[in-house]
Amino acid sequence: MGVKKRISGCVAVANGVKLADVDVICSYPIRPYTGIMSELARMVADGELDAEFIHGEGEHAQLSVVYGASACGARAFTGSSGVGVTYAMEVYSPISGERLPLQMAIADRTLDPPGDFGSEHTDALCTRDQGWLQGWSSTPQEALDMTLMWYRIGEDPRVLLPQYSCQDGYFVSHILGEVEIPDAAQVKEFLPPYKNHHVLDVRRPQIIGAQIEPAMGPPLQYQRYQAVEGARQVIKQAHAEFAGIFGRSYDPFVEEYMTDDAEAAIFIQGAHAETAKTVARRLRNLGEKVGVVRLRVFRPYPTQEVRLALSKFKAVGVVDNSANFGIAGSSGVMLTEARTALYNLGDKVKTVGFVGGLGGEMITHDEFYRMFAKLKEIAKNGKTDRDGYWLPFEL
C-alpha cells in the first residue's frame, strides 16, 4: 500500500517519474510546470532517484535530448508550459515518427499574448496532431496515476508512442490535493522495464530516421496512424490492470458525473470540470436534470465513447479553455471534435460551445450556472441560435 500525502500536481508528477525509475530527465524553467523539475532535481540530489538530470538550453533542446535518450533504450522524461510547448514544436513529430515512447508533462499556460502565467489548454492543444498520446488530469492524484499509466501504454510494443500528460497550470499544478503515492512494488508489477527493438546499439547497428523515397511515405504515415488508433485497446487494458493493482479506477476515456436521466450536460476536460461538477450537483438538488462529462484522453480521440456518452442528452455545452481564432463553429477544438463525433447522429443532440477561463481566469460557478441555463433553454426549444459563446462577453 502506498502512503497518503497532501501534494501539488507538480510534486505528484515528480513522484510518478521517480516511481517509473526514469533514466534521463531534461529540464528548462518555465512556469508553472517548473515545480515538477525542481522536485525531480531535489530527488536526484538527495539520491532518491538515479537519473541523468540535464539542463536543456531551451524546450527545443529538452525534446531533442529525450529523443536521443529514448532512442538508446533509456526511459526519458521532460515537460513544459505555454510558449515553451510551442518552441519545441519541430521535435514532436520526429519523436512519434521514430516511435520513441518518452513522456512530456504539460502544465497548461497561455501562449503570449496575453503575457501572463495563467492556465489555458491552448499550448498543449497546439500539439494534438503530432502522433502522440495525450490526456488531461483534473487532480494531483490523477496526474501521478496518468504518469505511470502513460509510460505503460506508450511503451507497450503494440503502441510505442510518446505521451503528453497534461494538467491545468495552477489549478492542478499548484493546488494541494490528497494523493496516495503507490509503493515501488506495485509500480514494478504494473510497469515493466522499457524495451524497444529499434535502438542505437553498436552490437546491432541500425539506421534510424533515414530519408525515404515518396512511395514509402503513405505506408509509414499509415503505420503511425494505426499505432495511435490501436492505442485505444491498450488504454482500456492498462486502466483495468491499474485498478486491479492500485485499487483506484478511472473510466479510461470519459468520466460521467450525474448523467443518469440528464437532459443537458457540460462536456469539458481538465480541472474546470471539478467546478462544473459542483454546480451540476447544486442544480440537481434544485431538481434540474443536468450532468457533466469529462474527457480524459484527447488523443486518440475516443470518438465512440464520446458519441455514446453525449448522445443521451438533448443539449450539450462543450467548454473550450483554449483560444482559437476563426475556427469552425467560432468556439474551440473541443467543440469541433465533439461535433464530429456526434455528426452521424444527425440533429438529435444540440451542441453549443462555451469559451471560458482564458488567460488563466477561473471559470466561475456563476458562469457555469449561466451555461446550464442556456442549455436548459436549448433543450426546451430544441434549437440553438448560435454556435458558440465567449464568456463572459457573450453569455
Next chain:
Amino acid sequence: MLEDIKTLRKAPREEYYVPGHRTCAGCGPALQYRLVAKAAGANTIFIGPTGCMYVANTSYGCGPWAVPWIHAQITNGGAVGSGIEAAYKALIRKHKTDAEFPNVIVMAGDGGSSDIGIQALSGAFYRGHNLLFICYDNESYANTGIQTSPTTPYGAWTTFTPAGPVSPEGKKLFPKDLPKIMSHGHPELKYLATASIAFPVDLMNKVRRGLNAQGPSFLYIHAPCPKGWSFPSEKTVSIAKLAVDTGMFQLYEMTEDRRFKVTYRPKELKPVEEYLKLQGRFKHLRPEHIEKLQNFAQRRMQEVGIEITLLSS
C-alpha cells in the same frame, strides 16, 4: 584509447562509411565522413542533423553507415547527442545495459553548426557531454541548392548572394569563425582542432584525439563542394590543399591549455588568388575584392600564429 595513426599504411582498412550513397561525384563532405568513420571504428554512434550528409546519404530509406546512425533536425544535433551520451551513462551506471560506452559523434554541416544549430552545440559543450561534434564545412547550405551560410566566404556567389551591379562582390559579409567561437567560453571543452581532407592522416588522428579526450570535443573540417563552389569533381582534394597553402584555411589544434598549436605550416604560402581562380563561385571578383580576401587570410593566420611570408604571384 584510440592510438595515433603514424602513416597512411597504418590507417585501418576497415570502412564504416561504405560505398553506396547519393553524394555528388567528388564530394568533399563524403570523403571526410569516410575518414572520420574509419578513425572512430566500430564502437561509434553517428548523429546526423539535416544537411547534405543526411539528405544525400539516406535517400531511399537506407544509408551507408556500418555503425548506428540516427537523424537529428538541423537545429538540434548537439542536444540529440547529449541525450544519447546521457542515456548510455545512465544505462551503464544502472546496469540496464551491458554495452560499452560508445563514441558519440555529431556530424553537422556548417548550417547545423554555425547557424541554426549553434544553440544546441553550445549547450552540449557547456554541459560537458562526452561527445565529438564535427562541423564539416562546405561553406554553404548545399543540399538546398547552394545558399549562403555564416561560413560562406566573403565574395562567394550563392543563390542568395548573387553578384550584380548593386553588389558586385556577391557575398558582402565575412564568415563566422566557428572554431574560435568554440575555443573559448566553454569551460568543459576538452579538445578542439581544424582539419582538412587534403591531410587525411592528420584528420584521422584529430578524430581520435577528440574521442580520447573524454569530454566535449570539436572538430572543424574543411570539405570542398564541387557543385556549390563550381569546380570539376576531380579537384576536390587539390582545392582543399590549396586552401591550406594559401592560408584561407588554417590547420591547428587546441588542448586543455587553451592555446592554439599550428599543426601544419605551409612552406611557401601562395597568394589566395590561386585558390580563388579555380572556383566558379569567385569568378566575378575584382582585384579590390581579392585584396580583401588576401587580408582576411592573413588576419586569420596571424590569429593562430602562422607567420606570413607570401610568395609573390
Next chain:
Amino acid sequence: MSFKEVPFAGTVPSPKRENEGMVTGNWRTKRPVLDKDKCTDCLICWISCPDACIDQSTTGLAFNLKYCKGCGICAEVCPSNAITNVPELDYAD
C-alpha cells in the same frame, strides 16, 4: 513498394560492406584505369576516394566499379600518374 515491405518506423539494419540500396556505378562517364607498372602503392588514391571504391587486394589496388562515380580524384592525386580516366563509351559493358 507495398505496405508490408516498409520496415517499422523506416528503421533499417546498417549495411556491412556496401549499401546496395544506392548503387552508383552507373553514374560514371569515365573509368579509372591503373597502370600497375607505374603504381608505387603509396595509397594516396585509396585514402582520397569519397566512395571507398579503391580496395587494397593482394594483387594491388582495385577499383570497385559497382559504386565508383568516376569523379577522377584518384587520378588527380596520384603522384606517379599511374591512373588514367578512360571514357566509359570505350567499354562494351
